[in-house]
Amino acid sequence: KKTQDEAAAKAAAGxxxxxxxxxxxxxxxxxxxxxxxxxxxxxxxxxxxxxxxEEPEETEPPKAELDEEEQKLWxxxxxxxxxxxxxxxxxxxxxxxxxxxEDFAEIRYEWxxxxxxxxxxxxxxxxxxxxxxxxxxxxxEWFSQRIGEWQRLQNDxxxxxxxxxxxxxxxxxxxxx
Numbered sequence: 001k002k003t004q005d006e007a008a009a010k011a012a013a014g015x016x017x018x019x020x021x022x023x024x025x026x027x028x029x030x031x032x033x034x035x036x037x038x039x040x041x042x043x044x045x046x047x048x049x050x051x052x053x054e055e056p057e058e059t060e061p062p063k064a065e066l067d068e069e070e071q072k073l074w075x076x077x078x079x080x081x082x083x084x085x086x087x088x089x090x091x092x093x094x095x096x097x098x099x100x101x102e103d104f105a106e107i108r109y110e111w112x113x114x115x116x117x118x119x120x121x122x123x124x125x126x127x128x129x130x131x132x133x134x135x136x137x138x139x140x141e142w143f144s145q146r147i148g149e150w151q152r153l154q155n156d157x158x159x160x161x162x163x164x165x166x167x168x169x170x171x172x173x174x175x176x177x
Contacts, residue, residue, distance in 0.1 A: 089135045
């Protein structure tokens with residue numbers, strides 16, 4: 001801006017053509033200097049990035065350590081189950097291990113021997129029976145008969161009580177005794 005202002009002042013004084021050429025040259029020189037400074041700054045940044053220590057690529061990830069309870073588990077507990085809980089609760093009592101009577105060509109137990117697998121299945125089944133809601137529970141015939149008798153007896157008692165409260169003569173006789 002200063003060079004343009006000076007050029008305008010000299011042009012008014014009569015030295016315009018000569019000064020305009022020098023102004024253009026000065027502007028070009030300034031632009032070149034700015035470009036050179038930018039290039040130098042980029043080179044400095046590149047040099048700094050090269051000097052930064054590189055992280056070793058062959059570092060081993062930290063090893064996971066299991067506590068005592070996790071070491072005892074054979075199977076990983078999953079947050080989402082494979083079956084809907086109502087379907088599981090009604091059918092888990094029918095789960096079995098494969099048997100030779102079911103026409104299997106070969107049965108292999110990968111984690112444990114056959115006896116250990118059967119014992120695990122039995123203990124798992126017992127634990128599930130204790131903690132699982134029984135979805136298809138229905139009362140037996142004996143219970144239905146007993147509850148029917150109880151309801152009839154209770155109705156008889158209620159009717160006798162209502163009769164007693166409605167008969168004032170009996171109430172007075174009971175109070176006089």
